[in-house]
Amino acid sequence: MKKLILPAVLIMLLASACSPTPQPVEFGADACAHCKMTIVEVPFAAELVSSKGKVFKFDAIECMADYLKDHAETEFAFQLVRDFNQPDDWQDAKTCSYLISDEVPSPMGAYLSAYATEAQAIQMREAKGGQVFDWENLLIYLK
């Protein structure tokens, strides 16, 4: 039995090293994987985690969209954005709704913010104006 412990631990370590997990952004220290700018604005931060576990952080959703366009062949286990109103946690980019509005400037000039539900995006549109997208249409629009 004892002989099995070491291999088991090793396997666990290896497994944990390879399984893709999202990482927190260190604001003010991490640089955007696409535009190289330091990531500072919490509501606009975004993250990709490849299926091999490599993490790419972005300062804006538009940077992540550009990166996805340039790396269409890579598989990503996580595509994460933050809700503009509750930006503390990651949200799945694919299920979020997006607003492009002149009244909500984002770091890289796309005026793009994310919302966990469509209702919240529409509520924001009522206040600020603009256009609401889902993830797929957003990627098409940004192309």
Place this chain on the structure above:
Amino acid sequence: MLHPHIIKTLTATAFLMMAVALQGRVIEVCPECPVSSISEAIELAQPCDTVLVKKGTYSEGNILIGKDLTLFGEGNPILDGGGNSEILTIHSQFFHIEGFTIQNIGTSYTQDRAGIRMKESQNFTIKNNRLLDAFFAIYLEKSKDGVVENNFVLGQAENEAGSGNAIHLWYCENIIVKDNHLAGHRDGIYLEFVDNSRVTGNIAENNLRYGLHFMFSNDNFYHHNTFRNNGAGVAVMYSRRIDMFQNVFEKNWGAASYGLLLKEIHDSRIEQNSFLENTVGIFTETSNRLTYVRNTFAHNGWAMKISGGCQQNVLTQNNFMSNSFDLAVQIAGMDNNYDGNFWSDYSGYDLDRDGVGDVPHRPMKLFSYIVTRTPESIVLMRSLFVDILNFSEKVSPIFTPENVVDHAPKMKQTSGIAQGAETPGPKIDPAAKPGHSLTQNALTIK
């Protein structure tokens, strides 16, 4: 019959009165005056009047100004926002503000509060003010033809998310930002969609992110500035025709720090700048048709890192002195020209004594290539193994891009190192804000 002398006097008086009328009246504000608040004075003022604010502290919250006025502070009056308000919001066609201390704006995550905000204005001067503990200090929005001169801005930003920029320009044109001293904010000077503007003589230091930051701004000129010890240096991004002359970029240390970060910049000139003690002097990516002339790179980790998509750039008459790595070119097949520079580690000779080395110099070492690929290999730096590696690559280049070569390396360095802005314009009393964490640091520069 009036005496001619009296007539003369009368005409002179009449002219004088006309002049006074044209210049407008002066409305005095002081805590004991009939007009004791600035808002009240502005309410009373006619176009072209001067509101003269005397010494005192004025906490009036957000003051909205929609008139063409001169707002003059005498004896350094203090406008205090109490930590929860924007202070001056100005919309005017002619405006001059001078001589105030504006403080305590307070952080907000939903509003971009500013000390002085010029909104859709023109013909304005913002001069000789101090802005302390501001979220955004000076915010110019959709404005043109203005001067921001000789202001002292000191924030106490601790994290980047909770701080704004010292001078923030958004959709502006023809603005001069001159001789300001900016510290303790997110970015020292931030320009987004700003054209035909000039940034000169400023010192930006100890800011959390960039000393100067251009985004989507064309046809600008910045010269004789000093950018020191900012979180990530200076960033010039997504812009065209930005000329950068005689600036000093120094002591920008950190994993994501650069003296100068160039991303998608085209048709620009970078001349006579000094890059001293930075992790990376210049990082450039997807930037075409830039000329780097007579710059000095000394004691940097990397003098220059050239990433992908950089074509038709010319580097000449630059000095590369005592950098750990002079050049790292990440991708082969870019047609940049590296001829005619001085490299302190050039080991060739000049037998015909024409000042140009007789053998070409390859500024990119194999080890530089390896470190770019595998950053951890930096631990091998200065080992015998690395020396052998570099030497063998020098003899027969295999890994390093073949065309990264100086065919005419100079034997002597090019003279003339940029001085930057070493004498800050604002004369500020350091004792004015005791106990401030950044004050000491920001004011040690003479």
